[in-house]
Amino acid sequence: xxxxxxxxxxxxxxxxxxxxxxxxxxxxxxxxxxxxxxxxxxxxxxxxxxxxxxxxxxxxxxxxxxxxxxxxxxxxxxxxxxxxxxxxxxxxxxxxxxxxxxxxxxxxxxxxxxxxxxxxxxxxxxxxxxxxxxxxxxxxxxxxxxxxxxxxxxxxxxxxxxxxxxxxxxxxxxxxxxxxxxxxxxxxxxxxxxxxxxxxxxxxxxxxxxxxxxxxxxxxxxxxxxxxxxxxxxxx
Amino acid sequence: xxxxxxxxxxxxxxxxxxxxxxxxxxxxxxxxxxxxxxxxxxxxxxxxxxxxxxxxxxxxxxxxxxxxxxxxxxxxxxxxxxxxxxxxxxxxxxxxxxxxxxxxxxxxxxxxxxxxxxxxxxxxxxxxxxxxxxxxxxxxxxxxxxxxxxxxxxxxxxxxxxxxxxxxxxxxxxxxxxxxxxxxxxxxxxxxxxxxxxxxxxxxxxxxxxxxxxxxxxxxxxxxxxxxxxxxxxxxxxxxxxxxxxxxxxxxxxxxxxxxxxxxxxxxxxxxxxxxxxxxxxxxxxxxxxxxxxxxxxxxxxxxxxxxxxxxxxxxxxxxxxxxxxxxxxxxxxxxxxxxxxxxxxxxxxxxxxxxxxxxxxxxxxxxxxxxxxxxxxxxxxxxxxxxxxxxxxxxxxxxxxxxxxxxxxxxxxxxxxxxxxxxxxxxxxxxxxxxxxxxxxxxxxxxxxxxxxxxxxxxxxxxxxxxxxxxxxxxxxxxxxxxxxxxxxxxxxxxxxxxxxxxxxxxxxxxxxxxxxxxxxxxxxxxxxxxxxxxxx
Numbered sequence: 001x002x003x004x005x006x007x008x009x010x011x012x013x014x015x016x017x018x019x020x021x022x023x024x025x026x027x028x029x030x031x032x033x034x035x036x037x038x039x040x041x042x043x044x045x046x047x048x049x050x051x052x053x054x055x056x057x058x059x060x061x062x063x064x065x066x067x068x069x070x071x072x073x074x075x076x077x078x079x080x081x082x083x084x085x086x087x088x089x090x091x092x093x094x095x096x097x098x099x100x101x102x103x104x105x106x107x108x109x110x111x112x113x114x115x116x117x118x119x120x121x122x123x124x125x126x127x128x129x130x131x132x133x134x135x136x137x138x139x140x141x142x143x144x145x146x147x148x149x150x151x152x153x154x155x156x157x158x159x160x161x162x163x164x165x166x167x168x169x170x171x172x173x174x175x176x177x178x179x180x181x182x183x184x185x186x187x188x189x190x191x192x193x194x195x196x197x198x199x200x201x202x203x204x205x206x207x208x209x210x211x212x213x214x215x216x217x218x219x220x221x222x223x224x225x226x227x228x229x230x231x232x233x234x235x236x
Numbered sequence: 237x238x239x240x241x242x243x244x245x246x247x248x249x250x251x252x253x254x255x256x257x258x259x260x261x262x263x264x265x266x267x268x269x270x271x272x273x274x275x276x277x278x279x280x281x282x283x284x285x286x287x288x289x290x291x292x293x294x295x296x297x298x299x300x301x302x303x304x305x306x307x308x309x310x311x312x313x314x315x316x317x318x319x320x321x322x323x324x325x326x327x328x329x330x331x332x333x334x335x336x337x338x339x340x341x342x343x344x345x346x347x348x349x350x351x352x353x354x355x356x357x358x359x360x361x362x363x364x365x366x367x368x369x370x371x372x373x374x375x376x377x378x379x380x381x382x383x384x385x386x387x388x389x390x391x392x393x394x395x396x397x398x399x400x401x402x403x404x405x406x407x408x409x410x411x412x413x414x415x416x417x418x419x420x421x422x423x424x425x426x427x428x429x430x431x432x433x434x435x436x437x438x439x440x441x442x443x444x445x446x447x448x449x450x451x452x453x454x455x456x457x458x459x460x461x462x463x464x465x466x467x468x469x470x471x472x473x474x475x476x477x478x479x480x481x482x483x484x485x486x487x488x489x490x491x492x493x494x495x496x497x498x499x500x501x502x503x504x505x506x507x508x509x510x511x512x513x514x515x516x517x518x519x520x521x522x523x524x525x526x527x528x529x530x531x532x533x534x535x536x537x538x539x540x541x542x543x544x545x546x547x548x549x550x551x552x553x554x555x556x557x558x559x560x561x562x563x564x565x566x567x568x569x570x571x572x573x574x575x576x577x578x579x580x581x582x583x584x585x586x587x588x589x590x591x592x593x594x595x596x597x598x599x600x601x602x603x604x605x606x607x608x609x610x611x612x613x614x615x616x617x618x619x620x621x622x623x624x625x626x627x628x629x630x631x632x633x634x635x636x637x638x639x640x641x642x643x644x645x646x647x648x649x650x651x652x653x654x655x656x657x658x659x660x661x662x663x664x665x666x667x668x669x670x671x672x673x674x675x676x677x678x679x680x681x682x683x684x685x686x687x688x689x690x691x692x693x694x695x696x697x698x699x700x701x702x703x704x705x706x707x708x709x710x711x712x713x714x715x716x717x718x719x720x721x722x723x724x725x726x727x728x729x730x731x732x733x734x735x736x737x738x739x740x741x742x743x744x745x746x747x748x749x750x751x752x753x754x755x756x757x758x759x760x761x762x763x764x765x766x767x768x769x770x771x772x773x774x
Binding site: 076078079081082083085086090093094096097098105106107108109110111112113114115116117132133134135136137138139140141142143148151152155156158159160161162170171 | 599600601602604605608611612615616620621622623624625626628632633635637638639640641642643644645646647648649650653654655656657658659660661662663664665666756757758772773774
């Protein structure tokens with residue numbers, strides 16, 4: 001080893017390749033991401049479910065949201081980000097699954113989905129109305145800072161009982177997200193891998209280096225005339 | 237030996253406790269509670285549940301309607317049931333039984349069976365106890381009889397025989413197996429209290445006494461009338477035996493500790509609660525039960541009592557799990573004074589069993605999830621964690637947070653329209669941002685409606701509700717302060733929304749504008765009382 005440090009010449013590509021192979025054999029777990037095709041779950045968003053990644057080929061690594069890995073969706077368009085959250089929520093409720101929304105800037109607008117305004121249902125024994133269809137399906141954590149959101153995400157993912165999580169940081173400043181230590185994202189990745197949950201991170205720009213899938217929202221600008229439409233633009 | 241305490245005509249005796257004057261005339265108890273008021277016509281259709289011996293002499297029998305019974309006896313008294321008094325009667329019998337033995341059964345209304353095997357070694361002792369029981373029963377104001385026999389059903393028959401002979405033996409009858417043939421067989425079948433239908437059938441068959449019933453071949457009897465008839469025959473033979481369904485007082489799972497010193501930090505309190513939980517869980521384990529709820533009381537030095545009930549999502553008797561739930565709560569709890577005592581009470585339940593379904597999304601570990609939810613709630617506060625529900629108002633962004641309920645299985649809404657986006661989702665600013673706005677006349681006015689009136693505004697009608705058109709001839713053209721400083725390229729509005737117009741104190745009114753900003757985003761601008769705010773971005 002001391003020879004390597006003293007030797008200032010650049011090793012040949014063949015040496016590097018063999019060293020990589022050796023490391024890969026020795027630490028197979030560390031190279032799991034690039035070897036194992038990810039299992040994808042449909043997200044309910046057409047463009048995301050249609051997006052085919054480079055790997056796979058057997059259909060297991062097609063579009064959607066990866067299970068057991070972080071998925072980052074970034075973009076400047078606030079409307080597009082909000083639409084992604086709303087559509088994933090719609091899909092989850094239709095599929096009778098549970099979804100946690102960890103809202104980094106307390107910006108989610110529940111008024112866009114009529115289900116949040118539905119009347120409460122009576123209990124099974126005819127008790128007074130006290131619950132709605134969504135009470136067991138959707139959980140909204142209204143954080144105010146990125147650190148708070150990461151802390152809540154850590155708790156929820158460590159718990160492992162809720163399989164779908166969205167960490168929405170798109171409305172937070174990029175510098176605030178950059179201030180989060182990289183180890184925190186790595187810990188989240190490790191928790192997601194262990195629990196097999198699917199975790200989507202929404203950010204204003206690509207910032208999460210350890211995400212297994214990274215998508216960028218590049219939609220046309222929303223025109224004012226279109227804002228009354230539920231889906232004013234088509235995603236890439 | 238077993239003893240039976242029997243109070244004949246129990247419902248009637250219960251009524252007579254409050255209406256003693258009713259005992260002087262023939263009376264029946266109808267199948268109607270005292271508080272129910274029925275019309276006279278409907279009352280005539282009610283069935284007779286209990287009859288007095290005097291009414292019986294007139295040919296009134298159980299199951300008749302009130303009208304039929306009155307047809308047999310003009311001055312028959314129709315009494316209503318007294319459920320509260322029936323409960324008092326039952327409690328009296330159990331109380332008397334409890335004074336003699338811990339093993340007794342609440343067999344039926346007016347009948348209680350005692351297992352004397354553990355408390356009366358010899359028959360003479362049992363008889364002595366029976367006489368004491370009888371005296372106490374009379375002392376409580378009830379007419380009752382005691383039967384003693386080697387098995388429970390025979391003891392019941394002995395007490396009924398005693399009632400039938402009406403206190404020939406001083407209210408106590410001892411019946412041995414050897415006396416069955418001599419004493420039981422000549423008695424009428426009614427002493428077995430068969431169902432009215434079966435009693436009628438036996439009558440049609442010409443069966444009058446227990447002896448005649450016993451002579452019938454059991455297999456053929458069961459084949460024709462079912463197992464019930466076989467059981468009746470076994471009782472008539474005095475051979476049937478069974479285990480008593482013993483009454484056990486409801487156990488209290490409570491642990492209390494009073495300290496001579498003050499606790500000021502969480503850790504010692506958690507240690508104390510752990511010890512108490514160990515004791516509680518040992519009791520629960522011993523009774524094959526688990527804790528469904530846990531009630532914690534903390535006694536403070538200022539005589540204040542802090543109380544909190546924890547629902548255990550998946551009931552268990554695991555110290556670490558229960559302590560975890562308490563610990564998470566205590567981490568966010570600040571006592572107003574030092575703690576000098578604690579009480580823990582577990583509400584028990586039977587251990588649950590469940591099987592996961594293939595297509596359900598059941599929670600794998602409800603207790604762990606509950607603990608996590610408590611932790612997150614402690615971090616964010618209950619108003620920032622849960623499920624939103626919109627309030628029934630047109631006012632913007634008004635919702636309440638309800639607790640997340642993982643025990644509810646997610647279900648698709650009945651109406652698919654509830655999952656359709658009503659408009660484009662926005663991103664809210666909470667709290668909304670105050671801005672300064674520059675107004676100007678629209679550049680190309682082509683009539684009052686051209687400045688962007690839109691049909692979707694809530695209940696908007698410019699000609700009503702005092703809307704001032706001229707005040708809104710001018711449109712926002714620039715935001716001059718804050719993070720949103722910049723030119724407004726396009727705008728739509730104003731959309732007037734108002735509410736609570738019927739009450740001056742809560743009346744609200746606002747004008748909303750959707751604007752296209754030069755930074756490429758569009759914002760929702762709101763004007764209220766002359767002030768401008770940015771509420772949302774899209």
